[in-house]
Amino acid sequence: MQLSKHFGLEELTRSETARREGIPNAPEEAQVANLRTLCEQVLDPLRDAVGMAIKVNSGYRSVKLNQRIGGAANSQHVQGMAADIQAPGMRVLDLFKRVIELRLPFDQIIYEAQNARTKWVHVSHSGAGNRSEIRIAKFGANGKPIGYPIVAAAQALAMDEPLERGIAVLEYDYVEMDDAPAAKPRAPVKKRAVKAKTKVKAKAGAKAEAGARVNVQAKARKAKSGRKAAVRTKATAKKTAKAPANKLANLTARKAPTKATKGRKGAPRAHTTKETSVKGAARTTGRARARRR
Secondary structure (H helix, E strand, O other): OEEOEEEOOHHHHHHHHEEEEEOOOOOOOOOHHHHHHHHHHHHHHHHHOOOOOEEEEEOOHHHHHHHHOOOOOOOOOOOOEEEEEEEEOOHHHHHHHHHHHHHOOOOOOOEEEEOOOOEEEEEEEEOOOOOOEEEEEEOOOOOOOOOEOOOEEEEHHOOOOOOOOOOHHHHEEOOOOOOOOOOOOOOOOOOOHHHHHHHHHHHHHHHHHHHHHHHHHHHHHHHHHHHHHHHHHHHHHHHHHHHHHHHHHHHHHOOOOOOOOOOOOOOOOOOHHHHHHHEEEEEHHHHHHHHHO
């Protein structure tokens, strides 16, 4: 299967350890997609730039193969995102520098020189975002890596080493090993903090809503109380207005004198019955007769 312009799946899955020990090393669809992206974004542009073949010593590594060589569980080789490369006829240090000079979209690039004859470049690409880390591998006396310090691009480009002598056509050896630092997991989104903030906001919102309801209820009670007070005040005003008029009418009715008692203070009220009128007429007639005699 051809992955890109210059690279096929066979060379990106080749492993001397897997071949020698019969370890399956077939990638799944997701790893194949990552290998294709690595080739298209990094290896193809590099091959075109240097004008010579790029040899992939180790690309994809199955979980079992990775365990066999002592690789990290989260190695980018297992994900199909990394490759260890050389360019026959070109110094490995120059190949390392060329990747940096071209500003290719790498996640990590590591210059690994176990000794004068055993050297390679580890390069990776991540579709989730590249860190552009430049590292230099440090090896112990036993040939095992002991550190991968990060260096700046300027520092890496200023590196130099004595010209190799006696290496036929600059053909370097390679050792398939755990040749990269364990990939640090990307900083996870602080879900707890987000959840806590969400809870705080929810509580604040609930409190605000409850407060708003209380305010509305209080205003409603106040308005209702005001209306009742206004009704009571209006009723009281009506009663107050009627009271003086009623009192005045009662007083007038009690004090108003009749024609018979008008002019005599404390005089008894005159009787106007028919019997009284006859008696008065008889007395008047008697007085008149007495005068004529």
